[in-house]
Amino acid sequence: MAKKQTRRIFLKRTFGSFLTVLGLSSGGYLYANRIEPSLLDIQKLQIKHPLIPKSFNGVKIIQFSDTHLGFQYNLHQFNKLVEKINLLKPDIILFTGDLMDEPNQYTEINKLIPILKKLHAPLGKYCIFGNHDHGGYGSDIYRNIMETTDFTVLLNESAPIKLQDGSTIYLLGIDDAMLGKPNLPLTLKNVPKDTFKILLSHAPDLAETALQYPVHWQLSGHSHGGQIKIPFFGALVTPPFAQIYPEGLYSIGEDNPLSLYVNRGIGTTRLPFRFMSKPELTIFTFKAEK
Template sequence: MPKKMKRRTFLKSTFGTFLTVLGLGSGGYFYANRIEPSLLEINKLEIKHTLIPDSFNGTKIVQFSDTHLGFHYNVNQFKKLVDKINQLEPDLIFFTGDLLDEPNKYGEINKIAPILQQLNATIGKYCIYGNHDHGGYGSEIYRNLMELSNFTVLLNESLLIKQNDGSSISLIGIDDRMLGKPDLDLAMKRVPDDSFKLLLSHAPDVADEALNYGIHWQLSGHSHGGQVKIPFVGALVIPPFAQNYPEGLYTISGVNALSLYVNRGIGTTRLPFRFMAKPELTLYTLMSSETD
């Protein structure tokens, strides 16, 4: 298990990032603080595998992550995000953690569930815990909000997503690696061996462990894509458990290959900046394939 980064070390690194952003000058400061955080990208990928039944061909999944409501991301922005997701007409919606930046300090908590309830998905809405969903005594706050919003919370458990003809794929969700208690053994307990296995894990680096469980695809967030990246240097601050896989698509080889996608998230945390790390929605299309 990777060694946890001490909070003091992480904050020190974050402060160094802040000084670097200031060094970009007033124009760079304004861009990173006001403009790039609003430049939402929609990235499209196909999820292909022989174990995906033909009945799932064309099924659309929207993943969103890391809204961090309350830290320079407000209710009005959140409403626009929900409208954007609905415009994509998803069959499935996955939220991969960190809804509120500080759950027990958020002053507009009663406004969140009615907004999330407006998200439409023909098959269902599912979510997992991120580290901020546990922080600030937030575990029950988060679960209550998401269940009130018609999301199914997956906490070290799995379920079958079924089509009318009885065909199915397995969806697995585990707890956050930083502040939760992830348990893949427990989560995989009822997963059929012959099903397509899709894992939701807030922390990307769990993929190195998930590879040993026959997981075919993993969807994660947490990293914010580095949130602030400097040309020729890269991301200056990447959180614990997103060190190996900070952004984008990866193929991890083993006895069975695992595909991992790391979503850059929507909001910001610790620093109100994004630089070369635009916020992201990811639209996936499921496809049966003759080859793995």
């Protein structure tokens, strides 16, 4: 009971600070509650590395993350997102966790599955667990949904992405840091050392650990980009495991640096607001450096 009261007080104070610092009018409240959460920022980046085979040049990845269906984000909005992704014609689709806000309370799974099935990517659809995917005994619910809709669930596992000429890169997917049991050595088992590797980790701060292994890029979510940011102050709150790297592109380490990209996600959680942290869809295009 004390824990719930502490969370309630924390959220109340956070919301109060949000309103106080911004001096929000009813128009500002409407913007943060309705308008910005419905906007979509599309970021485009190149993934470059000497180990990327030349035949991968131009191959397109789309990453989306943190939809948190059932909190503020609904299936009508999600269906529009799926249509947008398909119009962008990705070769690979990656989902980096937190599909539903409370999986065991979500009542529209039968409507969700056909929408997820519509996502098309000729080189495959892949996903990992976020903390909300595990929460509320949701692990099996999430896995069943994703596997039913033709996603490959990577739970401390790797998957080769092969082109017709035999050239290969590897996707690595580790479990969530908060409610799961991430195991990067197990994930890397049987993955050739001289191949290009992309790690999918819901928690961006696990890049500090990934830096110690032969991983070249890491794609993450979880942070929501802070979700609510105050000018000259930054994010009001960032979750555990997203406090070092809250959003955007980072180069970590000096020798053989790890490139980390943190997607701001689509939905909201805890507080139904976004301010200066628009929902994001990220497009990556491979480019060989040879």
